Amino acid sequence: MTFNPDKLVRENIKRLKPYTSARDEFSGAAMVFLDANENAYGAPLTQSVLNRYPDPYQKKLKEKIASWLGVKSEQIFLGNGSDEAIDLLLRVFGQPAKDAVLVMPPTYGMYTVSAQINDLKVVEAPLTPDFEMDREVVERTLSGQVKLVFVCSPNNPTGNVFPQEDIVWLLENSGKIVIVDEAYIDFAPDKSVLSLINRYPNLVVLRTFSKAWGSATIRLGMAFADPKIIHWLNKIKMPYNVNGLTQKVALDLLENVDQKNEQLAKILAQRRWLKENLEKLKIVQKVFSSDANFLLVRFERAREAYRFLMEGGIIVRDRTNQLHCENCLRITVGTEEENRKLIERLEEFELKCASV
Structure with missing residues (x-):
């Protein structure tokens, strides 16, 4: 060229x-x-x-x-x-x-x-x-x-x-x-x-x-x-x-490239687990496919979910104001324990929404 x-x-x-x-x-x-x-x-x-x-x-x-x-x-x-x-x-x-x-x-x-x-x-x-x-x-x-x-x-x-x-x-x-x-x-x-x-x-x-x-x-x-x-x-x-x-x-x-690659494998495995479990939630409309260490997730009530997570000590990124990202939160793939806590907290939010 x-x-x-x-x-x-x-x-x-x-x-x-x-x-x-x-x-x-x-x-x-x-x-x-x-x-x-x-x-x-x-x-x-x-x-x-x-x-x-x-x-x-x-x-x-x-x-x-x-x-x-x-x-x-x-x-x-x-x-x-x-x-x-x-x-x-x-x-x-x-x-x-x-x-x-x-x-x-x-x-x-x-x-x-x-x-x-x-x-x-x-x-x-x-x-x-x-x-x-x-x-x-x-x-x-x-x-x-x-x-x-x-x-x-x-x-x-x-x-x-x-x-x-x-x-x-x-x-x-x-x-x-x-x-x-x-x-x-x-x-x-x-x-x-x-x-x-x-x-x-x-x-x-x-x-x-x-x-x-x-x-x-x-x-x-x-x-x-x-x-x-x-x-x-x-x-x-x-x-x-x-x-x-x-x-x-x-x-x-x-x-330490080998150790880094081992961590990568764990993150990718947790990304799959997180995506599967987010998709089981009724409050989740869509989990977008990802080639990164995070997931963009569309919720029915994203801002409320964001605040509920924050009150529980779990911080994600609110992306609802970005183009084509209405009602979307960006969620980083954490450790196995962190991801389980996230899902448990979202399950609590789902129960709360169902009871209202």
């Missing part, structure tokens, strides 16, 4: 001379570091190595991720959660008060929030009531103003993966940067589009350690793309955007 992302980069970003940190100017092995104004004595903690700045480009971690996923290190950007990559992509390619992004509601809300923060117009191409991509609507909204297209797959809050042919159609016909957010793809790994980054220079795939890896607290997101796009993200990122503790924990996590 003939596509050069450099042509979409903002002119001020092209002209920008990036900040260079002390660790940018030196790489390799050394015994004495007197270049970054660090406290040579270290932090006042036992066995602390907190006084040194981390690798600003996370080379060891990228090599480990590259080996794990079968990509090249130069195709990887690491950030403070996927949100950082989203924000940087908007700042690289979106001209404030001029350009636009395309989103497909109902979907993850941070695409719109980040666009608005960057003073970019948000154009919507709503999904069908069955939560499928409407190509005719997308085609009508892909104006010259649109620079980036966001696709969440598996989608949040609906849980469905978009067919690869829809993504390929976008990549080949839009002429835009297409960002596929695969935060939940570990729950449906055979449906990833990551391998397409070698064929399509306008594709960016986002992933995270927050979901399947159970490590939301370390705030580590990944972006995979053509090295040209990765170059622009690295040019404008903060000098040490991924802290050393996060890098260390991520390296340790990647030594």
